[in-house]
Amino acid sequence: MRQDDTDAFRHALRLARQRTGVRTVFGGAVADGALRLTEFTGTLTDSMRGLRVVPGRGLGGYVLRHHRPLAVDDYVPATTITHDYDSPVSREGIRSLVAAPVTVQGGVRGVLYAAAREAAPLGDRTTAALMDTARRLASEIAVRDEVARRVRLLETAAExxxxxxxxxxxxxxxxxxxxxxxxxxxxxxxxxxxxxxxxxxxxxxxxxxxxxxxxxxxxxxxxxxxxxxxxxxxxxxxxxxxxxxxxxxxxxxxxxxxxxxxxxxxxxxxxxxxxxxxxxxxxxxxxxxx
Structure with missing residues (x-):
């Protein structure tokens, strides 16, 4: 994650928590082809901090590969995902999860999660609110990308x-x-x-x-x-x-x-x-x- 984007992800998590009503939200940016979980709100442990999620593996890996959100009502027995990350997720006590991609110009630049410690559906409203927050974050990152590109052009011209x-x-x-x-x-x-x-x-x-x-x-x-x-x-x-x-x-x-x-x-x-x-x-x- 660019240092300049860290504050954007943190703001997105605060907004996601407010809009979804879910206490535990977390996420991170994609770098070198994998998702790194770096930002957390409402977690009880550090079991997932720094976790590297690769495409196709686990809930986040599904989102990375397919560029669309996914929810599971009970993480450990879920059959729609692989279970490479069961240990850190179980240590945090998470059961129900929904993840949404932060998509910028056709590529996933990050993933946001909302989680609960009860095995119950988070619901379509929670997924919709998380997706809207992810879209807002994607728009902010797109603006920052364009600004950074133009700043580089100006700096190159000046030098x-x-x-x-x-x-x-x-x-x-x-x-x-x-x-x-x-x-x-x-x-x-x-x-x-x-x-x-x-x-x-x-x-x-x-x-x-x-x-x-x-x-x-x-x-x-x-x-x-x-x-x-x-x-x-x-x-x-x-x-x-x-x-x-x-x-x-x-x-x-x-x-x-x-x-x-x-x-x-x-x-x-x-x-x-x-x-x-x-x-x-x-x-x-x-x-x-x-």
């Missing part, structure tokens, strides 16, 4: 030597910059959000997107008396720079049009200009926008 092939067109870079700032606002992980914003700032400082002359190092093109805009003000300006209306910028950033207008008004005041287009031009002069 590329001068002899590299020509950079993409300025319009494309401006569009990418705005989109990344918009994605950053949707990320709950503070560290990942800050990393993405930092990558955007580094990309600007390379001079690739700035008005500096070709080949001019960033430090040779300073921006004296640069206004201090907040991340939200820069987010709004980046979409205004693409020609978006307040309503359009709000949809990208998850803000109301009036909130966008307030951020734009604040940014315009700090930049010492009047009007949205003058604000964009001033932000570019100061190296705040591509």
């Amino acid at each position: 590329a030597p001068a002899a590299q092939p020509p950079a993409p067109g300025l319009d494309a870079l401006r569009d990418l910059h705005a989109e990344l700032r918009g994605i950053a606002q949707q990320i709950e992980d503070t560290a990942l959000r800050d990393r993405l914003r930092h990558a955007c700032d580094r990309f600007l400082r390379t001079g690739i997107e700035s008005g500096a002359a070709p080949g001019t190092p960033p430090e040779a093109a300073p921006h004296p008396d640069r206004p201090r805009l907040t991340p939200r003000e820069l987010d709004v300006l980046s979409y205004v720079a693409l020609g978006c209306t307040n309503a359009e910028a709000g949809r990208y950033l998850g803000l109301e049009p009036e909130t966008v207008k307030a951020y734009l008004r604040s940014a315009t005041r700090k930049l010492g200009v009047h009007g949205r287009h003058h604000a964009v031009a001033a932000a570019r002069r100061h190296g705040l926008l591509p």
Whole structure:
């Protein structure tokens, strides 16, 4: 599991416990072709901690292989699964289990379980709630994957030597910059959000997107008396720079049009200009926008 995803799995377990009403929930991510159980809530022992589940073996292995949920009313005598992991499951006292895959782009990236210590069906409602939680987790992981991919692209571009092939067109870079700032606002992980914003700032400082002359190092093109805009003000300006209306910028950033207008008004005041287009031009002069 990526370190950045650990908090997502823990949040998913808290949500699963709340939505299913089942006290014992656990799960983990898939790595190197196998599931590793690392996150637990409501367990009484450490018997399953670190357990490696391979495809086709046990309940989790069934879910890994078939990409669909499965429930057993009584784990030990169940005939629908193999019994490679009976010992750790029995030491925990678990009888009834349901497992759901966390599927991202056609591949299982993790498995979530809900369990009870009584041999009784957990029911369709429990399975549906666990599946919905798994889908929410899958969506979060997909967003993080895309952000990580784009951050790597930005970092590679920022660190590329001068002899590299020509950079993409300025319009494309401006569009990418705005989109990344918009994605950053949707990320709950503070560290990942800050990393993405930092990558955007580094990309600007390379001079690739700035008005500096070709080949001019960033430090040779300073921006004296640069206004201090907040991340939200820069987010709004980046979409205004693409020609978006307040309503359009709000949809990208998850803000109301009036909130966008307030951020734009604040940014315009700090930049010492009047009007949205003058604000964009001033932000570019100061190296705040591509």
